[in-house]
Amino acid sequence: MSLEKVVFGFFIILALTLNFGFVLGQFYYPEHHNTYELLAVILVNLVATVLKFGDRTQTGALLLASSLVADLQLLTAAVVWGYAAQVHAQGVDMTMMATIVSLAAGALLANVVSAVLVIIDTVNLRR
Incomplete structure (x- = not known):
């Protein structure tokens, strides 16, 4: 197990779960959504984006694209x-x-795509 892959997976999943936590609740009530949680989602997504640079595969390009959309x-x-x-x-x-919240929900969908791509890439790895 590679520490680099663990950190990469950690930030992908953390971005997804934080984004889900922000979107959760009645979408039109400001009391159900925290500005600091949105800030955390943005920062974690930016870190996840930086971690996706350098992968020259087609999956890597899709991962980076989904992260940039988010x-x-x-x-x-x-x-x-x-x-x-x-x-x-x-x-x-x-x-x-x-x-x-609609914009954050769009980012959530992009993060779901990113997580699914990581899972598919992991399943396709041959030892």
């Missing part, structure tokens, strides 16, 4: 939250929260 959606969700909290007249209302 990063883009999560960063957009953070920008929308920041806009809603600082500029939007009504603050973080139900409409804004629904947009934020």
